[in-house]
Amino acid sequence: xxxxxxxxxxxxxxxxxxxxxxxxxxxxxxxxxxxxxxxxxxxxxxxxxxxxxxxxxxxxxxxxxxxxxxxxxxxxxxxxxxxxxxxxxxxxxxxxxxxxxxx
Amino acid sequence: xxxxxxxxxxxxxxxxxxxxxxxxxxxxxxxxxxxxxxxxxxxxxxxxxxxxxxxxxxxxxxxxxxxxxxxxxxxxxxxxxxxxxxxxxxxxxxxxxxxxxxxxxxxxxxxxxxxxxxxxxxxxxxxxxxxxxxxxxxxxxxxxxxxxxxxxxxxxxxxxxxxxxxxxxxxxxxxxxxxxxxxxxxxxxxxxxxxxxxxxxxxxxxxxxxxxxxxxxxxxxxxxxxxxxxxxxxxxxxxxxxxxxxxxxxxxxxxxxxxxxxxxxxxxxxxxxxxxxxxxxxxxxxxxxxxxxxxxxxxxxxxxxxxxxxxxxxxxxxxxxxxxxxxxxxxxxxxxxxxxxxxxxxxxxxxxxxxxxxxxxxxxxxxxxxxxxxxxxxxxxxxxxxxxxxxxxxxxxxxxxxxxxxxxxxxxxxxxxx
Ligand SMILES: Cc1cc2nc3c(=O)[nH]c(=O)nc-3n(C[C@H](O)[C@H](O)[C@H](O)COP(=O)(O)OP(=O)(O)OC[C@H]3O[C@@H](n4cnc5c(N)ncnc54)[C@H](O)[C@@H]3O)c2cc1C
Numbered sequence: 321x322x323x324x325x326x327x328x329x330x331x332x333x334x335x336x337x338x339x340x341x342x343x344x345x346x347x348x349x350x351x352x353x354x355x356x357x358x359x360x361x362x363x364x365x366x367x368x369x370x371x372x373x374x375x376x377x378x379x380x381x382x383x384x385x386x387x388x389x390x391x392x393x394x395x396x397x398x399x400x401x402x403x404x405x406x407x408x409x410x411x412x413x414x415x416x417x418x419x420x421x422x423x
Numbered sequence: 424x425x426x427x428x429x430x431x432x433x434x435x436x437x438x439x440x441x442x443x444x445x446x447x448x449x450x451x452x453x454x455x456x457x458x459x460x461x462x463x464x465x466x467x468x469x470x471x472x473x474x475x476x477x478x479x480x481x482x483x484x485x486x487x488x489x490x491x492x493x494x495x496x497x498x499x500x501x502x503x504x505x506x507x508x509x510x511x512x513x514x515x516x517x518x519x520x521x522x523x524x525x526x527x528x529x530x531x532x533x534x535x536x537x538x539x540x541x542x543x544x545x546x547x548x549x550x551x552x553x554x555x556x557x558x559x560x561x562x563x564x565x566x567x568x569x570x571x572x573x574x575x576x577x578x579x580x581x582x583x584x585x586x587x588x589x590x591x592x593x594x595x596x597x598x599x600x601x602x603x604x605x606x607x608x609x610x611x612x613x614x615x616x617x618x619x620x621x622x623x624x625x626x627x628x629x630x631x632x633x634x635x636x637x638x639x640x641x642x643x644x645x646x647x648x649x650x651x652x653x654x655x656x657x658x659x660x661x662x663x664x665x666x667x668x669x670x671x672x673x674x675x676x677x678x679x680x681x682x683x684x685x686x687x688x689x690x691x692x693x694x695x696x697x698x699x700x701x702x703x704x705x706x707x708x709x710x711x712x713x714x715x716x717x718x719x720x721x722x723x724x725x726x727x728x729x730x731x732x733x734x735x736x737x738x739x740x741x742x743x744x745x746x747x748x749x750x751x752x753x754x755x756x757x758x759x760x761x762x763x764x765x766x767x768x769x770x771x772x773x774x775x776x777x778x779x780x781x782x783x784x785x786x787x788x789x790x791x792x793x794x795x796x797x798x799x800x801x802x803x804x805x806x807x808x809x810x811x812x813x814x815x816x817x818x819x820x821x822x823x824x825x826x827x828x829x830x831x832x833x834x835x836x837x838x839x840x841x
Contacts (some may be wrong), residue, residue, distance in 0.1 A: 385695055395653070395665050396653065403648065403666060408623070412513075
């Protein structure tokens with residue numbers, strides 16, 4: 321479905337994840353972050369977001385453990401940056417699909 | 424001389440569920456393709472791991488789940504019992520613990536996944552296997568049996584550390600069976616059961632999550648979702664999450680992180696959980712033409728389950744033959760998984776799904792004994808689950824296929840939502 325985020329009309333799925341990675345920009349990231357209660361994206365946030373996008377582009381299935389061993393943040397910091405479900409939320413802000421945990 | 428040099432060495436690492444099945448299948452092609460097949464495993468015993476679920480409740484004992492590995496080695500396959508130290512992909516050889524070196528033309532890795540309780544801070548200590556347990560190993564399931572036998576009741580916490588885990592429905596089944604167990608002992612009112620998971624619901628896939636979540640609440644089992652464990656506090660008897668949530672327990676039954684064998688890390692072949700990057704359709708190891716991976720050892724987004732390994736074996740057999748003939752790998756695995764979920768009270772559900780097909784309600788077409796009902800607890804499904812043990816030892820591990828069940832996800836009978 322279509323949704324206007326940061327003055328741009330983009331396609332999102334029922335959970336609000338961008339369906340087209342190319343639609344993403346930093347303003348969209350900021351606005352999704354606000355919806356999730358993160359009002360200020362710090363340098364650390366951006367570093368994680370960029371890292372997630374890079375990993376995703378490389379075709380990696382992401383996990384919290386991977387973020388923890390990225391050298392950017394440990395898992396505790398990751399939770400502090402993106403409270404609630406850090407990987408779910410960070411992925412949404414980064415404009416990539418919700419990480420699927422394997423069944 | 425001609426003939427000898429053209430023989431192909433196929434080396435299979437791990438003689439568990441997957442390794443045994445693929446060895447059986449390839450053994451049929453030995454003569455035609457000139458194959459020398461060698462199977463290596465470290466342990467003399469072969470465990471039927473799905474049976475571990477029933478041990479804590481006294482339903483299964485040792486004789487149901489343990490057999491001698493050597494009884495299941497297919498004819499014409501060389502079996503070596505030793506632990507594998509290292510895989511050297513450049514030299515195309517492996518090194519055994521005793522120092523022996525085995526060369527290969529084609530390597531099939533089937534070393535599975537193991538629990539890694541040491542990954543959770545303070546889990547292993549003097550309370551481990553006393554009031555903090557796991558049931559993913561034979562030893563662990565038996566220790567839990569001993570604790571449950573005369574446990575007076577209190578707070579029972581069933582907990583998943585992180586995904587992926589083998590047989591992701593097993594902890595739910597354990598919860599349903601525990602509910603049943605305490606009811607039959609007339610002490611359900613003395614036990615508070617809580618199910619703690621890193622997922623956002625009872626399960627990953629939405630439809631199954633709804634059904635299974637409903638089954639938890641019907642049984643008065645509390646669900647704590649989105650819980651990612653940072654440590655156990657063994658003095659206070661609580662588990663703590665990274666965002667400082669806590670859950671108190673008297674008896675903790677945890678599923679520790681599941682990881683591939685350390686061999687994979689030593690050989691530089693795995694991801695951060697020692698799972699091997701593998702093409703999810705062809706089962707070829709990423710970046711290695713002559714290496715294939717099957718079963719729990721892969722990183723593919725399919726369940727880590729014996730049923731998956733069974734479907735994979737049919738695909739892999741075809742692709743290995745294509746590879747030997749120098750043809751493209753045309754058989755494609757679709758992520759097919761088929762799991763019985765014990766729901767207690769002598770019933771079970773059946774979930775059947777693949778990469779692109781969600782578990783849904785309907786029926787599973789299995790001639791003669793089926794149809795089994797999908798996503799609905801029935802007695803026939805439970806019998807299906809129990810029959811699986813027989814099928815495992817007598818059909819699957821003998822290299823036979825379950826009649827009429829092909830590797831692809833069957834769509835007949837499924838109520839697929841468009
Ligand atoms: C509690 C529980 C319940 C389950 N329930 C179900 C179920 O209901 N249905 C279902 O389909 N699946 C179920 N499973 C999952 C199923 O058992 C596994 O998915 C299956 O066994 C995977 O097969 P595998 O061959 O990949 O690994 P395994 O069967 O674990 O075999 C791996 C083998 O490799 C050997 N190995 C590893 N490293 C080395 C080394 N360095 N050197 C030498 N040998 C090595 C090991 O000794 C082992 O024999 C369950 C699992 C558990 C734990």
